[in-house]
Amino acid sequence: MRLDLKRYFPILDWGRRYTGETLTNDLVAAVIVTIMLIPQSLAYSLLAGLPPEIGLYASVAPLVLYAVFGTSRALAVGPVAVVSLMTGAAIGKLGITDPALMVGAAVTMAFLSGAMLLALGVFRLGFLANFLSHPVIAGFITASGILIAVSQMKHILGVKAGGDTLPEMLEALWHALPATNFWTLGIGLAALAFLFWGRKGLKPLLEKAGLRPKMAGIAAKAGPVAAVIATTGFVALFRLDGADVPIVGDIPRGFPGLKLPGFDLGQWAQMAVPALMLSIIGFVESVSVAQTFAARRRQRINPDQELIALGMSNFGSSLSGGLPVTGGFSRSVVNFDAGAETPAAGAFTAVGIGLAVMFLTPLLYFLPKATLAATIIVAVLSLVDFSILKKTWGYSFADFASVAATIAVTLVMGVEAGVSAGVGISIALHLYKTARPHVAEVGCVPGTEHFRNIRRHDVSTDPSIVTIRVDESLYFANARFLEDYVYDRVVKDKAIRHVVLMCPAVNDIDMSALESLEAINHRLHEMGITLHMSEIKGPVMDRLKKSHFLEEITGKVFLSQFAAMRELTSAPKPEPERAAAE
Template sequence: MNLKRYFPILDWGSTYTRDTATNDLIAAVIVTIMLIPQSLAYALLAGLPPEIGLYASILPLVAYAIFGTSRALAVGPVAVVSLMTASAVGELAAQGTAEYLGAAIALAFLSGLMLVVMGLFRLGFLASLLSHPVISGFITASGLLIAASQLKHVLGIGGGGHTMVEIMGSVLSRLGEINLITLVIGVSATAFLFWVRKGLKPLLISFGLRPRLADSLAKAGPVAAVAATTVAATVFHLGDQGVKLVGDIPTGLPMPTLPPFDAKLWLDLAGPALLISVVGFVESVSVAQTLAAKKRQRIVPDQELIGLGASNIAAAVSGGYPVTGGFARSVVNFDAGAETPAAGAYTAVGIALATLFLTPLLANLPQATLAGTIIVAVLSLVDFKALKRTWVYSKSDFTAMAATILVTLGIGVEAGITSGVVLSVLLYLFRTSRPHMAVVGIVPGTEHFRNVQRHRVLTGTKVLSVRVDESLYFANSRFLEDRILELVAERPSISHVVLMCPAVNVIDASAFETLEELNRRLKDSGVKFHLSEVKGPVMDRLQQTDFLEHLTGEVFLTQYQAFCTLDPHTAHVAEARNPKQKATSDLWSGPEI
């Protein structure tokens, strides 16, 4: 057993140096500063006490450092998973209760188990069910939902809801309850954070700071907003004037805990846990692969499943909730110079120190400031331009993307992503059930065959050459049979049909039976059925049956060889335009082409 495969720390740890440690420490300081307000904010978004966000940012980072393969991925609470947690757990228990916290811990534990099992069985391919348009649509809709859900904190009013209609209806019905002081804090903090994202770095550079230092200071913008509003709330006693504050946060490290072992609870959470696992994995791997490519590194997706699974189990046993790799946080970690996953472990130490010593200072932090932090973070995920790009490129993908957005906003996050996956699969089946099929002819003076509707080619009168541009399976086998028989009926002089298979990677059992039936029906019509350019793995499967014994025609290595054998006169005419070309009639003789 290769331990380095399951414990990547043994790989990069063996070459760890003092310089590497220095770079990791610098990156950890920057990420810690960024992660403290994010952890608090995302915990509140998940409907949990703020300290739970800090707990979910300690042990999970250490676990990923041991089991993860990305050198820059920063694991911890993220907005989308926090929203999904609130949606899943909110249906089972009321916020603020022990049952709610227990369900969130159980969700993290169950998600972690699923990820580890998927990794051990190398099931990372399951994430492919989530197409990019579906993920993009889901994240866009989630960003809008999250931003809308934070309006009540910015305005200082009550209310809630899980859909956009519920949230906005609740906000509009309570506009008369707006707390003006809270509104000023929320709007000011949000505007400041938006400006920090774009305007602070150029300003600092104009003052003579080095770009890297300026960028690091700009990333610390949320900390400045937290500090300023906390001081203001303390000095002016804003809590007594109706401004909602974070309140007392317990000091100290999380105590080891176990999730509630309730069979019904686990059954209720199984679906949401699977969705959170897959969505978190897709988001993490996308970020990790992008950052790894910049340094010509590689990640191992199946091991990433184990790394993320271990992180979620660690979150559960330390009283946290589901975590995954965050996009913005990982980019900051990468830009700050992190070289190994040890940077995450150092970040965990920083969060632990904050949990021990800084939490008393955060009691007077206005919730409106955290709401502004969330709004600024999630609106960067909203990408309406992707809708236009997808519409131009693929109407079916646009349909899946738009449906995901509308269902997520109108019904909820779980229904949204489920509908996107289902619709994507249905649209795929629809597209591939009517594959592109082209009648082809030879391009004079070459051995190439092209679509008769796109190129000037020769076809002859004896041979019908048809190219199918899709693997053959149950959904399109009937279409293939009907189309070929239709083409034969239109050409009474045809005596040979050649099915070109350069794009056929698989022929399933249904399609195989269709080929057998097609061979019989063409035989009854006095037409021989041939195959050409069959790929090796497909040919291997056919050779395991008696299909080739009953085939009325032959299997040719290339379409040119088939044409020269079956219609040498037309092939000679085409060849005459380029005397250097020579016709051959070799048949299939090898397993792979």
């Protein structure tokens, strides 16, 4: 069997068609994304409670590795808000305060995340992410956005305040209010005001200055860079570090060299579950972004290969001393709008970040932490979307319950508990709904061969025949429900001689459901009623043929419900027959 290397190394596919024009477009996009990514990387490292340079380290090797293994042409990989929050929360639960040990824990988290994502990709287990429904993800991201924004208020105020949940954070901020540093507060509020205004007001201003709309839009997204330059210059000019304004301070030049995670099995065990949650959340966010941009260019991505690419990216981040990474929406938007055509744009961005780490870090000494906090707050508030509550309330109470519970638990108990609650409630509600499947008694629509619910349509029926359409796969959780439904229906009507189970929506029948069908067949036979089935799908029929059920059923298995009604209504008198598949 020939190994298809392009499948595992997509660079071998798009790299063959790389041209000079593509190179130019990728380089332009890389320059723009690099400018945007530097303050973001610093900010998200701050969000995780780590030294600022860790975010820069996480923005080099992952981009290069994604360019080799990734299938999205526009996705930009690096630290993102939600993943950084989850990383910080996981490290916080370890009870360590030494910065070096915290960095070591982040490196371990990135390594574990990489290993898990890689394993999921190799074994094609990306479907596990489906257990996080869109409403649950929306609720979690909304709650996380609130937590992130509130957590950054301590940097806006220039105070020390902790807490992992919303009540803890608010209480800590309240007690710390008297210690507010007003220079820091002024800088933070000014940065917030500029960044909020810049989201809508900067682009029109740049267009008036002569920039084309597309370039003005891209330049407007680099607004945080302007805030960084202005506030850094202000603090340096007036030496406000002497007024206790918290600043980034010394950022080491260059890279720390290759780092292996610590092999503390106890720490690994503590971080395994948070790493798995982080991996799945990051994968879902990344794939959603990648699919959005791929659709715009009529391209496709491979989710299983994306798992491998993200796994390798996290390995790269771990070995270079960084924190966990995934595909980010905001930087991917800039990358896409700037004209990036291939993942090589990410590799060029990595070169730009690398040059910044080597030569520009001394310029960031006076960068106030309040500016980074403002950057985070403005970025994450766009993630907060309470409209999902209104949408789900009007459409599905089960989805509303999942969203509301996820938001409430995340805010009150923390991010890990919120994800667990969302997944648990989603699975529990799914089991509840499938345990009580929609079952309808149907009749024939006059003049057609179609059968519809007798309660919704004007249909013709035969008093001696009851046709029950089952709208769910049959398994252990709902098998007894079907038994009770059939028995309750037939005992009320002495005229019934035939029961037909119509199964167009049944995709599976497990062993428990098979035993229930056998019990229904046996009990109906004792009551003088014949059991038939219709419209069984091929794979389900194949499985039934491996059992004795088709030999024991008292009636027939019909290819269509119309054929069943035509034969049963024309029969002179109902007599039990051996099963015969049409």
